[in-house]
Amino acid sequence: MKLFSAQNITYSINENKLFHKLSFEINSAEGLHIKGGNGSGKSTLLRIILGITSPSKGSIESFNQDLKIAYLGHKNAIKNYLTPIQNLELLFNDVELNLAFKWLHKFGLSHVQDELTANLSFGQQKKLALIRVLAKSSELIVLDEPFVGLDQVATDQLNNFLIEKLSEGVGLVFTSHIKPMIECKVLHLGRNNA
Amino acid sequence: MLRLIKSESFKLSNKLKAWLGPLLIMVLVLIAFPLSIDISQYDLDKFYFSIIVVSLLMTSFVATEGMFEEDFEDGSLEQEFLIEKDFYKLVLSKIFVYVCLIGIPIAFIGALFSFANGVAIGSFAKVFLLLSLSNLLLFNLFAFGNALSINKGAMLGVLSSLPLALPVIILLGRAIRSIQYGDGFSTIIILMLGIGLVMSAIMPLIISATLKTHID
Amino acid sequence: MFNSTFNNFNEILDMGGHGIYVWSVYLIGISIIAISFLIAKKRIKEEHKKIKLKNASS
Amino acid sequence: MITAFIHKFSSPKSFVILTEKLYPFFIIAGVSMLILGWTWGLLFAPQDAVQGNSYRIIFLHVPSVIFAELIYFFMAVCALMHLVWRVKLAAYLIKSAAPIGAMITFIGLFSGSIWGIPTWGTWWQWDARITSTLILFIMYLGILTLHASFSNLEKADRLMSILVVIGVVNIPLIKKSVDWWSTLHQPASISVSGSSSIDPSMLYPLLISVIGLGFTLISLGILSSRSYILSREKNKKWVSERV
Numbered sequence: 001m002k003l004f005s006a007q008n009i010t011y012s013i014n015e016n017k018l019f020h021k022l023s024f025e026i027n028s029a030e031g032l033h034i035k036g037g038n039g040s041g042k043s044t045l046l047r048i049i050l051g052i053t054s055p056s057k058g059s060i061e062s063f064n065q066d067l068k069i070a071y072l073g074h075k076n077a078i079k080n081y082l083t084p085i086q087n088l089e090l091l092f093n094d095v096e097l098n099l100a101f102k103w104l105h106k107f108g109l110s111h112v113q114d115e116l117t118a119n120l121s122f123g124q125q126k127k128l129a130l131i132r133v134l135a136k137s138s139e140l141i142v143l144d145e146p147f148v149g150l151d152q153v154a155t156d157q158l159n160n161f162l163i164e165k166l167s168e169g170v171g172l173v174f175t176s177h178i179k180p181m182i183e184c185k186v187l188h189l190g191r192n193n194a
Numbered sequence: 195m196l197r198l199i200k201s202e203s204f205k206l207s208n209k210l211k212a213w214l215g216p217l218l219i220m221v222l223v224l225i226a227f228p229l230s231i232d233i234s235q236y237d238l239d240k241f242y243f244s245i246i247v248v249s250l251l252m253t254s255f256v257a258t259e260g261m262f263e264e265d266f267e268d269g270s271l272e273q274e275f276l277i278e279k280d281f282y283k284l285v286l287s288k289i290f291v292y293v294c295l296i297g298i299p300i301a302f303i304g305a306l307f308s309f310a311n312g313v314a315i316g317s318f319a320k321v322f323l324l325l326s327l328s329n330l331l332l333f334n335l336f337a338f339g340n341a342l343s344i345n346k347g348a349m350l351g352v353l354s355s356l357p358l359a360l361p362v363i364i365l366l367g368r369a370i371r372s373i374q375y376g377d378g379f380s381t382i383i384i385l386m387l388g389i390g391l392v393m394s395a396i397m398p399l400i401i402s403a404t405l406k407t408h409i410d
Numbered sequence: 411m412f413n414s415t416f417n418n419f420n421e422i423l424d425m426g427g428h429g430i431y432v433w434s435v436y437l438i439g440i441s442i443i444a445i446s447f448l449i450a451k452k453r454i455k456e457e458h459k460k461i462k463l464k465n466a467s468s
Numbered sequence: 469m470i471t472a473f474i475h476k477f478s479s480p481k482s483f484v485i486l487t488e489k490l491y492p493f494f495i496i497a498g499v500s501m502l503i504l505g506w507t508w509g510l511l512f513a514p515q516d517a518v519q520g521n522s523y524r525i526i527f528l529h530v531p532s533v534i535f536a537e538l539i540y541f542f543m544a545v546c547a548l549m550h551l552v553w554r555v556k557l558a559a560y561l562i563k564s565a566a567p568i569g570a571m572i573t574f575i576g577l578f579s580g581s582i583w584g585i586p587t588w589g590t591w592w593q594w595d596a597r598i599t600s601t602l603i604l605f606i607m608y609l610g611i612l613t614l615h616a617s618f619s620n621l622e623k624a625d626r627l628m629s630i631l632v633v634i635g636v637v638n639i640p641l642i643k644k645s646v647d648w649w650s651t652l653h654q655p656a657s658i659s660v661s662g663s664s665s666i667d668p669s670m671l672y673p674l675l676i677s678v679i680g681l682g683f684t685l686i687s688l689g690i691l692s693s694r695s696y697i698l699s700r701e702k703n704k705k706w707v708s709e710r711v
Contacts, residue, residue, distance in 0.1 A: 014621050015704070050276060053409075054410065071276055077269035079268070079270075082208055086204075090201050342614060343617070346617045353606075353609070354613075357642070360603060360646075361638070361644075361646075364645040364649040365645065403630065404630055407630070415515060425520075431522055431582050431585060431586055432522060435578075436506070436528055439532070442575055443688070446688055447688055447691065453695035454691060456695075457699050458711050461698065464708070465708050
């Protein structure tokens with residue numbers, strides 16, 4: 001099932017073109033891996049897919065307006081003056097909270113769950129932020145560099161989770177420097193827009 | 195909406211600096227004023243109001259500083275956009291929470307100090323009502339200034355929203371006069387209430403558009 | 411209507427004692443406007459220079 | 469359809485070409501009318517019965533104050549065009565008009581101040597008009613500061629437009645409320661010569677200076693918008709071809 005299709009999208013900042021005339025499709029049960037060097041516009045492309053940023057030219061067509069999207073960008077969207085538990089309580093309703101706590105346990109964050117998030121390490125904060133995506137039921141998952149800062153165990157956990165979600169029919173779009181263990185289409189940025 | 199009000203008040207009440215700070219600043223400014231003049235020579239009750247008005251202006255600015263900055267910097271705004279598709283409800287609940295948790299206590303302090311300085315006790319309720327209403331107006335305006343400047347510091351926010359707040363100050367001055375001379379108070383309160391309601395409905399629209407521009 | 415109100419140059423300068431106010435206002439006002447013109451022209455020149463440099467390098 | 473129409477006639481390129489042609493007309497008309505209006509006003513118009521010769525400041529003061537507000541309204545129209553139809557040229561025009569607006573508001577304020585010394589005996593009065601003009605001046609500077617604070621210029625354009633539109637709603641409010649406030653304390657200290665009763669020998673030079681200053685400011689606007697458009701569009705083909 002088609003979720004999104006992009007036609008000839010171009011994005012420019014201060015009249016400098018970041019990418020030029022990209023076209024692609026996003027389907028459910030299918031992964032899309034966006035590759036590209038620094039500053040090639042990977043994050044911006046994700047934000048265009050999400051509808052946060054609008055492309056300078058071209059159009060994004062969404063086939064389901066009420067699509068449930070789970071997203072984690074390079075900003076963690078967690079409050080560092082709250083504890084991990086408080087953060088999760090802000091994000092989830094009572095039903096989802098159980099699953100969220102399970103992930104907290106799986107990621108080995110249980111022993112710091114009542115510390116201030118500001119005192120957690122970068123990797124721990126990243127894991128906490130990932131729970132936002134992992135514990136929400138969604139039809140499309142959008143991730144910006146999800147593997148950065150994760151140890152091997154967590155990387156495997158995340159990979160397994162994503163593979164499982166793909167088999168359940170969830171769409172997936174992500175950017176990553178590392179080659180993931182997930183079978184997916186690849187979109188290269190920064191090759192044809194020099 | 196209820197979810198937003200809940201989470202905003204939870205966040206604000208966990209940031210001691212953000213809600214206790216403005217209250218303390220209000221008290222300190224109100225203390226500083228009598229110290230700066232020779233109180234034996236002046237009737238404080240004649241112009242103590244003016245310092246209440248100015249410190250209200252200052253404090254409500256300090257209070258709204260960083261209203262959207264944190265959510266913008268840590269990416270919460272983007273996440274909220276994915277849920278609601280705009281920021282109207284978020285802004286509305288933020289302003290509501292800020293007025294309740296900071297605006298009304300500040301108004302209370304102001305009213306308290308006004309009758310500590312020789313204003314008749316009978317007008318305490320009037321002054322309190324008046325200051326609360328003007329805080330509703332000021333918080334709306336300063337929220338706009340802070341949304342414009344977002345992470346560029348308070349200075350820019352003041353510069354862009356303080357001119358908008360001047361009519362409110364004049365209205366406030368007029369209302370205080372009417373308390374002192376006992377005429378036309380209810381007309382002004384109704385006028386301010388009307389402006390406050392209209393502003394609370396429209397300002398979040400504008401602020402929402404401003405925030406959308408920022409995350410774009 | 412078109413007879414000068416003033417008889418000689420000194421009267422024009424003096425303007426019945428108000429000369430200093432009137433003339434300083436016009437002097438400063440005109441110079442501010444003139445300087446704005448100069449700045450605008452200089453900016454155009456600078457932009458032209460930048461674009462020429464860019465054209466030459468590409 | 470409207471959008472297509474607007475975009476066709478608002479390309480920065482055609483704007484630069486058109487205004488380049490119009491510039492000589494505006495600058496010649498502006499400067500010559502200013503010379504005419506001010507010579508007439510300063511040397512040939514009769515003395516004011518009450519204020520003596522100091523009233524001659526009016527021929528600079530009144531035109532400046534008129535354009536201080538007109539430029540803001542012009543900016544507001546541009547801001548709406550930018551927000552509704554995403555016209556880039558409109559944002560460029562706001563950005564180039566704002567410093568000119570600030571400049572002319574400053575001239576208006578300062579000429580008024582100096583005029584106040586012989587007339588009221590003080591250079592500043594808490595009068596409704598003066599106070600709201602001062603606020604207007606600060607608003608111009610605020611707009612410029614806001615635009616300068618953002619490195620993403622398209623974002624800066626849109627934020628600036630929002631502020632300008634909100635500001636234009638605010639201007640009549642400020643005027644009304646400041647009027648209300650100042651009449652509380654004292655009757656308006658001076659009304660700039662009730663315009664209906666002004667003598668033709670003073671009115672004509674005043675009108676000529678207003679129109680002359682208008683043309684002069686338009687030509688200044690043409691220059692400053694040209695440099696700004698060049699700097700914003702320097703990566704475009706038409707710019708490199710023109711230079």
